[in-house]
Amino acid sequence: MATVKEFSVEEKLSSLVNLQKIDSKLDEIRILKGELPMEVADLEDEIQGLYARQTRIEEEINGVTEFINQRKEAIKEAEALVKKYEKQSENVKNNREFEAINKEIEMQQLEVKLAEKHIKDANEEIAEKAITLEKAKKNIGMKEGVLASKKSELEKIIAANEQEETQYLKQAEAARAAVDPRLLASYEKIRTNYRNGLAVVPVERDACGGCFYAIPPQKQSEIRQHKKVMVCENCGRILVDEELNNNIEI
Numbered sequence: 001m002a003t004v005k006e007f008s009v010e011e012k013l014s015s016l017v018n019l020q021k022i023d024s025k026l027d028e029i030r031i032l033k034g035e036l037p038m039e040v041a042d043l044e045d046e047i048q049g050l051y052a053r054q055t056r057i058e059e060e061i062n063g064v065t066e067f068i069n070q071r072k073e074a075i076k077e078a079e080a081l082v083k084k085y086e087k088q089s090e091n092v093k094n095n096r097e098f099e100a101i102n103k104e105i106e107m108q109q110l111e112v113k114l115a116e117k118h119i120k121d122a123n124e125e126i127a128e129k130a131i132t133l134e135k136a137k138k139n140i141g142m143k144e145g146v147l148a149s150k151k152s153e154l155e156k157i158i159a160a161n162e163q164e165e166t167q168y169l170k171q172a173e174a175a176r177a178a179v180d181p182r183l184l185a186s187y188e189k190i191r192t193n194y195r196n197g198l199a200v201v202p203v204e205r206d207a208c209g210g211c212f213y214a215i216p217p218q219k220q221s222e223i224r225q226h227k228k229v230m231v232c233e234n235c236g237r238i239l240v241d242e243e244l245n246n247n248i249e250i
């Protein structure tokens, strides 16, 4: 044991802060990359859904158009019947027959009016659907624009950070090796407990830089003395003074 190199608390804390700063850089890169692919995937799903909606509206318009054509056919048939009955009425033998034919003509004329009303309503429906369709198409165009820019943003981030990430990974490996093993174990454990990955934080404005819990002056002075490793009693993070923290640049 005597040959093992003993580090001072200050050295231990310094190498820990160094590691934290490198790990935080790597976390940043991961976050940058981690959100964009999800956003891109979400947008792709959304656009697919919008296209399905567009197709549905188009099919609905086709359906209504078909209905209009059917009603137009019905009008033609009814008008042909009216003509036929009018011709028949020229050769009626008695009043009763005349009345019966007239009734038929009236029925067919009513049929025409009804079909015309249906066509008018259907045309209004198509006009409404056409507006919805236009809006849907515009929305798709807009989303596709956003998707394209997100995709290129992601590609840029990947390209821009690849070098940096490789460099930080190398640095982190070296920094990790320099940290006292027991301290490293606690550091890793604390890091996994917090989403922002901060395990070592400076005291800032008289408070823990991780949870903002107030640190009493007595404790702050102990932290500055670097006699032992101090932790925040609220969040358990390792505390260092601002000066030590600021002195370490990566």
Ligand SMILES: [Zn+2]
Residues within 6 Å of the ligand: 208, 209, 210, 211, 212, 213, 232, 233, 234, 235, 236, 237
């Ligand atoms: Zn805290």
